[in-house]
Amino acid sequence: MPKTAIRPEPQNSADATFFAVSPLLISPGCMSHFSVYLRQDGEYVLYTSAEQHFTERHRRKLYDHGVTEVYIKARQSASYKRYLEDNLGTILMNENTPLRERARLFHETSIDIVREAYANRLPDNLTQKQDFTRIVDFVKKSMQFLTLENSFKAVGQLIEHDYKTYTHCMHVFLYSSAILQSYDLDEEHLIQCGLGAILHDIGKAKIPEKILNKPGPLTPAERQTINTHPLQGIALCSQVQLSQTAYNCILFHHERMDGSGYPSGLKAYAIPLESRAIAIADVYDALTSDRPYAKAMNPFQVLRFMRDKMFSELDIDMYKRFVQILSGADLI
Numbered sequence: 001m002p003k004t005a006i007r008p009e010p011q012n013s014a015d016a017t018f019f020a021v022s023p024l025l026i027s028p029g030c031m032s033h034f035s036v037y038l039r040q041d042g043e044y045v046l047y048t049s050a051e052q053h054f055t056e057r058h059r060r061k062l063y064d065h066g067v068t069e070v071y072i073k074a075r076q077s078a079s080y081k082r083y084l085e086d087n088l089g090t091i092l093m094n095e096n097t098p099l100r101e102r103a104r105l106f107h108e109t110s111i112d113i114v115r116e117a118y119a120n121r122l123p124d125n126l127t128q129k130q131d132f133t134r135i136v137d138f139v140k141k142s143m144q145f146l147t148l149e150n151s152f153k154a155v156g157q158l159i160e161h162d163y164k165t166y167t168h169c170m171h172v173f174l175y176s177s178a179i180l181q182s183y184d185l186d187e188e189h190l191i192q193c194g195l196g197a198i199l200h201d202i203g204k205a206k207i208p209e210k211i212l213n214k215p216g217p218l219t220p221a222e223r224q225t226i227n228t229h230p231l232q233g234i235a236l237c238s239q240v241q242l243s244q245t246a247y248n249c250i251l252f253h254h255e256r257m258d259g260s261g262y263p264s265g266l267k268a269y270a271i272p273l274e275s276r277a278i279a280i281a282d283v284y285d286a287l288t289s290d291r292p293y294a295k296a297m298n299p300f301q302v303l304r305f306m307r308d309k310m311f312s313e314l315d316i317d318m319y320k321r322f323v324q325i326l327s328g329a330d331l332i
Contacts, residue, residue, distance in 0.1 A: 017073055017074050017075070018037065018044055018071040018072065018073055018074060019071065019072060019074055019077065020069040020070070020071055021069070021070060021071075021072060021080070022068065022069065022070075022101055023036075023059055023062045023063075023067060023068070023069075023070045024059075024096070024097040024098070024101055025084070025091060025097065025101060025105060026054045026059070026070070027054075027087050027090050027091050027094065033050050033076070033079040033082075033083065034050055034072050034073070034076035034079040034080050034083065035047075035048065035049050035050045035072070035073065035076065036048045036054060036058075036070050036071070036072065037070065037071040037072070037073075038067065038070060038071070039069075039071060044071055047070065050076075050079075081109075081112065084105065084109055085109060085113070085134065085137070085138070088105075088106075088109060088137075088138065088141040088142065089140075089141035089142075089144070089145075091105060092105065092106060092141065092142060092144075092145035093144060093145060099148075099150060099151065099154050100154055102145065102151075102154075103151065103154035103155045103157075103158060104158060106142055106145060106151075106155055107155055107158045107159075107170075109138065110138060110142070110170045110173070111166065111167060111170055113134050113135060113138050114135070114166040114167075114169050114170050114198055115164075115166040115167075116134075117132075117134070117135055117166075117198075117202075118165055118166045118169070118202065118205060119166075132240045135195065135198055135199070136195060139173075139191050139194040139195050139198065140191055142194075143177070143187065143190055143191050143194055144187075146174070146177050146178070146181070147181060150329075152174070152178045152325070152329050153328075153329035153330060153331070155174055156174065156326075156329050156331045157331070159171055159174075161288050161289045161290060161296045162289065162290055163286065163289035163290055163291045165201055165204055165212075168201065168282075168285055168286065168289065169197070169198050169199070169200060169201055169202075170198065171281070171285040172197050172198075172200060172201075172278060172281040172282050172285055173194055173197040173198045174281075175280075175281035175284060175285060175322070176193065176194075176197045176274070176277040176278045176280075176281040177190065177193070177194055177197070178322075178325045178329075179277040179280065179281065179318060179321060179322050179325065180193050180273070180274065180277050182321050182325065183273065189245060192243045192245035192246050192274075193245060193246075193249060193274040193277070193278075195242070195243075195246045195249075196242075196245060196246035196247070196248065196249025196250055196274060196278070197249055197274075197278055197281070199233065199237065199242075199246065199249070199250055200233070200249050200250050200253050200278055200282070201229065201233070202233045202236055202237065202250065203228070203229035203230055203231065203232030203233030203234070203235075203236060203250070204229045204232075204233075205232075205236065206228075206229070206232040206235075206236065207225060207226060207228075207229055207232070208225075211225055211226060212226075212292075213292045214292060214293065215292045215293055216293060217293070227254070227262050227263070228263075230250060230251050230252070230253065230254060230262070230263055231251070231263055233250040233251070234247065234250055234251055237250065245272075245274055248272040248274055248275050249274050249275060249278050251263070251264075251275075252264070252266060252271055252272060252275035253275050253278040253279050253282055254279070254282075255271045255275060255279070256271075256279070256312075256313035256314070257271065257276075257312060257313055257314060257315060258312040258313055260313060261279075261313070271315075276314075276315040276318055277318060279314060279315075280306070280314055280315070280318055280319055280322055281322075283302075283306060283310065283314070284299075284302055284303075284306065284322070287301075287302040287305065287306075288302050299326065299331065299332045300332060303323060303326075303332065306319060307319065
């Protein structure tokens with residue numbers, strides 16, 4: 001199988017105009033706007049055109065002949081990615097596709113969507129509301145997949161610990177969703193929590209990069225600037241319709257149980273449940289990732305640090321649930 005379901009993977013100069021994908025990710029009956037090719041004797045041969053439906057018969061024929069890769073023209077990559085987003089829910093819930101393939105699709109699609117949203121400083125003006133809509137659609141389509149047995153484990157194994165704001169937000173979405181699924185919450189609440197998790201650091205789009213990426217300790221003034229990002233995030237999202245649950249995730253994810261957090265100094269269970277979950281996910285992902293000013297710690301070190309040094313700051317019952325979730329998924 002190809003290592004990635006989305007990014008072009010040219011093998012030599014002759015292959016540079018095509019990229020390989022798994023045929024398992026092309027859902028029968030879904031309208032596509034790209035052509036599918038096979039490779040035979042070094043040549044690319046048209047299998048289905050953009051005007052055709054890729055049917056179950058097409059996929060069965062490939063399976064019977066042991067074909068594990070098909071090819072799409074690089075210039076149609078945008079159409080392929082749009083197809084994946086449009087049909088994400090169907091593909092993720094298709095039990096005929098191996099879980100590892102669906103997990104890779106979830107991981108790569110989420111990173112693409114969040115990276116583009118943060119690059120556009122969502123939603124800095126009304127013209128970027130399509131980015132917000134993409135995120136909402138993604139969360140809705142992926143939440144059911146994340147409730148499947150072993151889905152958290154499959155996606156968790158793909159996480160790379162190189163800190164970027166957009167990958168961090170995707171990881172926080174994954175971790176906090178797993179935590180919150182252990183509570184008796186309805187699907188809509190989980191969706192709103194997921195939306196808030198992805199957007200929790202959107203306010204950092206308003207923080208100068210020289211501060212965000214500073215390799216050394218921050219000055220008090222720089223720390224004060226960083227600490228404005230929850231409020232900056234609320235301001236950025238004022239032009240789109242967010243639920244109170246999603247706002248809670250953005251505004252209160254740096255609040256601490258002992259009242260030492262910001263921006264409001266809330267204490268204990270005055271901090272909303274979803275905000276407490278994101279606080280744990282946020283700390284864990286940050287400390288297990290390489291950042292400009294600190295190298296990553298291993299998961300055991302981070303969990304020990306959270307238990308010993310942040311005991312009064314975090315929801316300890318929720319922390320214990322998170323440890324059990326990570327252990328059950330073989331991620332620690």
